[in-house]
Every structure is written in structure tokens, then in C-alpha cells.
Amino acid sequence: MKPIEKMEKTREGAIGQTTGGKQDVRMRIAVGMATCGIAAGAKQVMDAFNEELKRRNINDVKTVLVGCRGACRLEPLVEITGENGEMVTYVNMTPEKVARVVAEHVVNGRICIDYTVGTEVE
Amino acid sequence: MKMVNIKIDGKELQVPENYTILEAARQANISIPTLCYLKGINEIGACRMCIVEVKGSRSFQAACVYPVSEGLEVRTQSPAIREARKVTLELILSNHDRSCLTCVRSRTCELQKLAEELNIKDIRFNGEMQRKPMDDFSPSIVRDPNKCILCRRCVSMCKNIQKVAAIDTVERGFDTIVSPIYNLSLNEVPCVTCGQCINVCPVGALREKDSTEIVWDALANKDLHLVVQTAPAVRVALGEEFGMPIGTRVTGKMVAALKQLGFAKVFDTDTAADLTILEEGTELINRIKEGGKLPLITSCSPGWIKFCEHFYPEFLDNLSTCKSPHEMFGALLKSYYAEKMGIDPAKMFVVSVMPCTAKKFERQRPELASTGYPDVDAVLTTRELARMIREAGIDFKSLPDETFDDPMGEATGAGVIFGATGGVMEAALRTVADILTGKSNEDIEYTEVRGIEGIKEAKIKIGDLELKAAVAHGLGNARKLLDRIKSGKADYHFVEIMACPGGCVNGGGQPIQISEVRSVVDISKERAKAIYEEDRDMPIRKSHENPQVQKLYKEYLGEPGSHKAHELLHTHYAPRESYPDIP
Amino acid sequence: MQIYRSHVLICNDSTCAQLDSGKIMEEFGAQLKKNKLENEVKVLTAGCPGMCEQGPVVVVYPEGTVYTMVKPENVKEIVEEHLLKRKIVKRLLHKDMMEEGDTPAKALDDTKYFKKQLRIALRNCGIINPEDINEYIEHDGYKALEKVLTGMTPLEVIDTVKKSGLRGRGGGGFPTGLKWEFAYKSQDDEKYVCCNADEGDPGAFMDRSILEGDPHSIIEAMTIAGYAIGSKQGFIYVRAEYPIAVKRLDIAIQQAKEHGFLGENVLNTGFSFDIELRLGAGAFVCGEETALMTSIEGKRGEPRPRPPFPAVKGLWQKPTLLNNVETYANIPVIILKGPEWFASIGTEKSKGTKVFAIGGKINNTGLIEIPMGTTLREVIFDIGGGIPNGKKFKAAQTGGPSGGCIPASHMDTPIEYDTLVQLGSMMGSGGLIVMDEDTCMVDIAKFFLEFTVDESCGKCPPCRIGTKRMLEILEKITSGKGTEEDIEKLEILANNIKLSALCGLGQTAPNPVLSTLRYFRDEYEAHVKEKKCPAGVCKSMIHYVINEALCKSCGICARNCPVNCISGQRGEPYVIAQEKCIKCGTCMVKCPFKAIFKNV
């Protein structure tokens, strides 16, 4: 296959990867893991998400690492995108907060509004 | 070369397109002050003294590196430019140990000259001064960082021309210093003591280790028999120290001055040079005939020897086993001469006046004391001799000519040309040709090995033999040549290597000529010209025809390469530690 | 035990209580009863969630919805809408969860912080997984490369970049297209493409962010540049202090090669291009282009005079194109969306956007990308959320150690290359430090000069010695020993260093001093003439004094003074021995009666 064709294929295949809209992925949890995020503890947050998802046997939710969104003071920053493409930004995340986000947001579809960016950004 | 039209200070000029603003300006007799600039060696635009205003440019530009281009418009003078130069110079001075009165470079200091030219009356911006310890552990070179103005000429010389890289800029910002790595002493790194760094330093931050005190003391000691020998390159440069033009021969005045200073005997190292030729020539013929290690490489340049020990130990067996001429001379003085004159060699004090700082290092090698005494007791550079002459109140210029003393004052043209690159080779060829062909050849000027080219090659037909020879001067060129031999890209019978670019005439102990002069005069070339003139004026121009040398063999040494000759005149060298390869 | 489906928490902290939280409580009871929800929803009082300025606060669980500034008359709506119909009453949500359309700011994009931003260079940062090439591809990655390689000539590419009006984001603002054209026109058998990812500006981290969040965009842009100028080899010079960036670049280069976007015969078009990483040791001066190249060549990273410019003689004396990370990050978008689109953003002479790292005395610190021409006021107050603790804005510093301070009076100037220079500052790589009224401008100038003095490479005397002398003078002034002549000397030095230094570092090093002298000369004068630091920063010029009338002789200050220079006894006011005081200010903080003052 010529690389250009291959790219077309990749592009088609890639659709939905980052929005969470792919059939087998109903939700995407993006953990900001640039220097700022990692320094603030994003690694532990990522681990906590993975553990929590595994513990609950949730397979249609994907965690990915992403770069910095520029609001470094709010790191660790986690953005959850659902099937409808709607994005929720959780800020100053900790492993402790992760359990609740998984229980409420991931499982029950209820946003943990007190963890979201709205409470932090002026 | 394509020409371009430019305008400097309103003057329309046509100059070759590869010129810098500085070159263009100087051609038009517009002077621009410089400090770090040294033609062909250090063109880095660092010191900011040569700044000029280039039309269309926000900040000032360094004329020494700014290439000309069609339509370029430049101003070299304006109140703003003058003020900027002054501020920069005052800043340099504010961090400079200004003990000019007692500085060896007072009068020849380029910084001092510039301060005068720029009319510096006050240093407005005083502040912290860098204080670093002096490094005087090397037997040859003294480094005084507190006088260093960081022009980096020495670094360029050592790193780019000599390819030794014993010194470099270390640290950053205000703490920057030119030094061997880890602030070691020059004595602890593979500095080859060539002294080329001294010759390019604009100030007194680098200088030779002074031996004048020792020599004054010896001169004052009535128990000692003081003899002095002078190398060929000294006589064509010493005059510069007394304001004479570059390339003036002052052999007679030099001898007269030395006698006035109080030396019992004044000898000519050239005699030993002739001896060297006989020994080395014999060695060459033997190696060729007996299939010994080739190429044979000359060993009269102690900077080169040290370089070889550090960086090319695999060539140590190629070196001629001959000591350098002044060491041979010293050994003979303390044996043959002492016996002949009935002097206790312990009471002899041999001084060598050399164009060279490496000979100060060489003098104290333990290998070089075959008589049980050091072959040579003190080495003075040309500059130090000049200082002693001045100190003694001798009016050098008006001295009458005098001649070297006997015995061993007689020398040949072959011995004289040792002072220029290719000279040892040429002298050797004159003798080897005669020996191999068994007749006296008339054609003795081997011009193919003369000249300033970095590496010279020649194929010389001597009887049945086609002798392949190469000459390299400056250690960067030596590196190139040796690498070529090492990789099998070239093979020779005989190779001459001199540590200093241009050979001994441009040795690290020679009178210092400032950048401005070096921009217009090739000092090596001028001094070499004088050397070849001296050669031509000599009645005898072949070493083996030197009657005193012949007598020496008859009376004392036997024949070239004899056991006695080996004992006194030959030696061996061993590898030394070095840095990893320098590109 | 009764199980409630929802809990309503009402703050009964003193502030909220004053604001009718009692009445609200009653009203909830009444409304719930009316809607027959009293057995499903429990109302509780709770401690303060810490948003007193927006009280009374009502939180509904399990959603965790926070209603602020709730009034008794709002309760009916909350009960009927939220608790009955499960629809959040957006209007009453926490102020900052709101925006004009009444949508709660659950997502970063909905916040005011993001609203005025326009993300081009940062388009993928934080959105895609930088370690997965597929995610980049899904976001139109390598489409621009494909477009270039399959349908554009090098000159067309250069023309596109020229038309876009893109200027270098690394500091100088040189027109990028023109630079590409110079490199294209230089004839040689070898040419190089370099990416400057040295980012030595203290406080700046936009390049790091791009490399960590979207490394493929740089690889794609450099490959496009390689095609445009006729180069086969690229180098990314990235500081070794950026290990994550290095790792992600490594991964990205590997993936790009596997996918045929890099290496031999890119996308089967016959064009080959490779990229190597070079790690910088972190000297600021290595960000200067000529120093960067000497460093890549393996020598001491020192600038050399220009001309010749890198586009003519760069790496190993070959024509070299060198651009900043952010500059490259814009390229793929320009190719895809067209130069006209890009040129429509920004101002006449500064097109597109610029990323800034905002920091200092500002509420919302972080990384922002704004269209050129946005005013400082918008950045500081709209995006940045203003100055903390109700302090007054004093100045903004742009351009890092090479830049200058812009005073409040120029806050409405649009941010673009040329206006910043006119103001005595510069765009720089995008550091933006906000200073409030408590900042001493002489001290700030000294801070930046300390940095340059440390980072000077030492090659040329104006910078090596000159900046050191300037710093010494500033130290003298801030320690109360300065004279008027010192200010004069400072100016002479500054002006001459600017003109004479060899490289950009030295030429711009005086800017912080010159710009503060320009806008805050009175502060310098106060230091030297009255020996006063108006902002109360310079220690030698401030005094801590105990107000006799307010002092209750408790002795707490004396016990806390680290050098024991406060004395006194019960019944008499305590005194500070000024000659021993080290001006640490501990006593002032510790005094429970606020009887200690700082005199400037």
C-alpha cells in the first residue's frame, strides 16, 4: 500500500479516536501529562483511573495521556469526552477524587460539578 | 575576483568581494582600531573595538568580520561610535591588572597603545576585578590571567594553528578565563611549550619564564666560566627589539653585546647545527641503506619533540636520535671544550640564546645531561637578551660588529638556514648529496623546500636514489602530514618538522610584532629572507665542509655515528600522556 | 434508616447566615413539602465551602451542583426544576460556571480564560495523545505535508508562508517566508533545517508545551520546510531539561518514519528528509541562532557575528533554515487553511496568534494563545482574571530578560511586534510577567540583569563586563548607596552595550533597565535622592517600627525575631534595634495587634 493510501486509511480508522465516538469506546479520559501535569501528580491520577476502571471491569472507556492545555495552575487536569462529544474538564485532580469521578461520571453519567473547572477559573 | 562598490566615510571604493570592511578601509588608509583581530589567525569580532556603523543596521558591526557587498555604506567615525569604543575599552581596562610600569609588555602592549589612541583619560566604570592565581609552573610559559583581556588570539593559535588545544576559554560571563581545562597549570597539560601563544598575546598575560636573573647572577659569579651560544634565528630578529626593520641582520652587534655583557666566550650554535647535519645525515643514509625505520624525522625542534611524545608516540622511533643543536653544543662544551681548555665542567655555565621557549623546557630534561652536568644551564629567548642589553645600558644600534669566538665559532651557511622552515632539510640535502654521490655538488639551493607553504614535498634525485622528502612547520601542519603518513597516503625518506609556523625565525621567543604590523608584513618571510642572505654570504655553505667540525671529529669524536658521538650527541624520547584526539 | 435520593446542603456559616441562609432553609422545607419531596430529599446545614463572597451557597448532591447567591425566592425554582425535573438551574450556578449562554463551564473551553483565546499553535495540545500518531492524523495531521508533496512546488510553499504574514515566534519576529526564501536561494550541495527548542527564557514554556503535547506538528512542519528549501536533514535542538519533550519527540520521529512521513522517500514522492535530536546543555545563549549552531557542531555554544546569516552560512558553513518551535507549529495550519485565512487574524503587521506564558501577580497564570492585537488589558483582566488580593496593576514585563516593562498607562496598546518595540520592550518568546503595586521597578531591573550577567557567554566585553558593571550599580542603588551619577552611568552603559554587544543577548540585556528608567525614573530617583524604595522592597531602605500606641507589650514579636533585636518589658512598648534588624518582617506578621509597620 502506498503511504498516501495508507494515510487515508489511517485517517478513516482514526476518526472518533479522540472524541470518544468510536463504537467500542464510549468515553475517553484524557489526563494532561505534560511537565506541568506530571509535576502536579498526573501520573498518580492516571494510575488511579486505570486501576479504578480495571477494578470495575469497565472496558469501553479509554484513558490517554495528552499535553498541556495551558492552565497549568489547575493541573492535574483531566478531560472526559462522552459519546455526544461533550467535554468536561476536571481540575486539580487527585487519586482520591478519581474514585468519585469514575463512580459518578463514568458509571452514572453524573458530572462531579464541584471538581470541574467552573469552580476554579475566575 | 569580482569587485564591489562600497562607500566608507563618504569615500567611494572598489574592493574585491571577499574583503571585510576592515580590509577595505585599511586599503583606503582609513584606520579602524582593533584589539582581538589578528590577521589569518583570530578573526572573530569579539572585542568590539572595530565597530562601525553599517547603513541599515540597528547596532554597530565589527569591521574585522563584516563582509563587504555591493552598495554597502559604512561610517567608521562619529561621536556615537567613538563613545561606544571608549566605553568598551574602559570596561576592558576596568577589569585589567593595570600594572603597566612593571609589565614586560609595556611599550609593546596593544591595549596600552589603544588606550592612548582612543584618548582614554579616566575609567568611568570601575567595579569588581577578576583575581585569578598566576600560573608559573611551566618551565617555559607564564600565564597571568589578571592581565588577560580574553581576545582569544592565543586560543586560536593553540587550537586552530598548532592544534594542541592546551588552552581554551573556560567558564562563562564575567568569570570567563583562558586557561587549560579544570584550571590546571600549563605544566600539567600537553602544552608543548612552543610559545606561539605568547607571540600573539596583545598584552602581558602570556610571557616566557624569565631567566635573566639567573644569568645576571651567573655573570656576577667570578668562579664560573660563562659561555654563550646563539641560534641562527636570533641574529635576524634581535634588531627589531631596538627599532630596526624586520629582517635586519645584526650578527656582529649581537656578538659585541654579549661580550660586553661579560660572557667569556660567544659561540655560534650553527657549528652544532653542522654537526647535527653530519650525525643526522649519516643516520639517514644508514637507515636507507640498512632498511631502518623511515621516514627519518628531524629532532631539532623541542616543541615538536614534546608534541610527538604527547600525540604521536608511534612516531618516536622515526625521530632522529640527534639532540637539538644547542644541546649537542652544550655537551661538547662540557666535555671536549672543557678538556681542551682545562676547565672543570662543574664550573662552566652554558647559556643558550634561542628564538624559542620550548628550549627552556628541553634544557631541564633529565635525558639531556650526558656529561653528568646539564648540557645547557640557562636558556634566554631573543626577547630576554634584548632586555638584558637594555638593562646593561648598551647602545645596541651603535655597537661595532664583532665575530664569534674560536674554537667552535666557525659555522657554515647550512647551519644558518636551520633558522627557517625547510632549512634543516636543505642543509641535510647539501651534505647527503655530496656523500652519496661522492663529489661536491654545485647546485645547493633546494628552493622546493623553502617558502611559507604549510607542507612542502620534494623528490630529489641523488645519484640512483630518488629521495622523497617533506617539510611541515606549525604543528597543525605536522598533524596533517603525520596523519597522511600514518594512513599510508604518503611515504617519505626524510621529514623535517618545526613546531613553529615559519620555523625558528618565528619562534615563541622572538621579538613580538603587534597585530597592526602582522597585518601588513609576513614576519617569518622577512626574517627568513635575512637568513638566506646570511647563508649566501658565507664562504662555506655545506656542513661537512666546516673545518672546525672536521677537526672535532678528528680530535675527539672519531666519525659521525661513533660511540662517543652517540654518548654525547644522541638521545631517546618516551611517550607522554595526552588528551584524546583533537579534530 | 430513611434513604434520600438527594441532599441539599445549605451553608450556615456566619457570612451566609447574615445573608438569609435561615430563610432559605425554611423555604426549602416548604417547597419540598409542596412538591411532596420531603421523603426523597433531605435538607441539611453544612459548613462553609469557602465561597463566602458568593454566599449564600446551596449545594445539591449527588450532582454536586453549586448554586451561589441564592435568595429565598429562588428556592421554588431549584426545587421544581432541579429536584423535581432534574434540570440544573443554570442561571443560579456558581458565577464562574456561567457564561453568556447560560451554560455551565464544565469544560475549560467554556471558561472566560479560554473564550478570548484562539488556539492555532496550541491547537492539539491537551487534546490529542502526543504519543499516538493516529490521533494526530485524525486531527488533520500530515495532511499539509501530503498537500505540499503531492501538489505544490517549493516556491509555492514559500509563497504561501510569505503571504500568510507569519513572523518568527522565537523573539526577533523576522518574516518566516522571507527566511525560507533566502535559504531556498542559497545554492549548496547540503542544506539544513533546524528547530530552535532551546527555550531559555525564564518563565517561558510554550515550546515545551507544544513539543510535549503535539510533537508531530513540528516534524510535519520541518519536513515541509525541508522540501521548500531543498534540505534532506533536520535538527531539533532541545534543552536537556525537557526530558518529556525529548521522549515524545523520539517516539514521534519513530512513528513518523514508520508511517512514511519521514525518512527515505517520504509518502512515496521521492523526497527524503530525516530529523535528528540534539540536546542542549541549557545555556540561555545557546538559544541564539549562531550559538545554537556552534553547539550542534559540538563546540562551545557561543554566538558569532552575523552576517553571514545562517540562511547563507549556517551549520557546518552550509545554508541553514532555523525557526522556533511555535513558528513551525503554525505551518501545517497555514498550508491547510490557506495564507489568507491566517493573514485575516491579527493586525496589519503581525499576523496570526501568539502564545504567552502569563505569570507573576495575576490570578490565572498559565499558557494562553491570543490573536495578535489583543490588548494587554484584555490579557490581564479578561483572560488573566486580574490582579490577586485587590492590588493595583503596575506593569507588565514581556520579552523576558531581553524585554522591558510596560506601564499601566499603555495597557490598551495592542500586543504586536512593532508596538512592543516602540514601548521599549519586545515580543520575545512570549513570557509575560505581571507586576502589582508592591513591585520595586529597580529591583525588577536588577533581577533581570542578574540573569543576563549569569548567562553572558563572555565573548565580548560590552556584555561580559558591561552588564556586570550595570548590575553592580543597581546593587548599589537598591542598597541605598546610589548617587545621581550612578543613574547617569547606568544610562551610558545601557545605551552603549545595546549598540556594541556582539549578539542579541548583550544587545537586549539593557532593555529592562532602559524601560524601567523610561517609565519609572521617579523610583530610581527616590532610591538615590531620598534613599527610599517606594514599593517597600529594597531592604536597606525599609524600617520596621513598633507603634507605641498600639503595642500591648505582649512580647510575641521579640520571641519571634530571628536575630533577637526587639526588646521591651511588660507595660512598656517594645522597640526594634534598627542597626541589628535584618528586615525579615517576621515581627510584623506575628504581631497580633498589627502594631508593627513597615516604613519606606
Ligand SMILES: Cc1cc2nc3c(=O)[nH]c(=O)nc-3n(C[C@H](O)[C@H](O)[C@H](O)COP(=O)(O)O)c2cc1C
Ligand atoms: C540570547 C538569545 C536567546 C534566544 N533564545 C531563543 C530560544 O530559546 N528559542 C528561540 O526559538 N529563539 C531564541 N532566540 C532567537 C533566535 O536567535 C532566532 O532568532 C530564532 O530562533 C529564529 O526563529 P524564528 O524566526 O522562528 O523566531 C534567542 C536569541 C537570543 C539573542
Ligand code: SF4
Ligand atoms: S606554548 Fe604552544 S602549546 Fe603551549 S599553550 Fe602556548 S601555543 Fe599552546
Ligand code: SF4
Ligand atoms: S592570554 Fe593574551 S592572547 Fe590569550 S586571550 Fe588573554 S590577552 Fe588574548
Ligand code: SF4
Ligand atoms: S553579547 Fe554576551 S552573550 Fe552575546 S557574544 Fe557578547 S558576551 Fe556572549
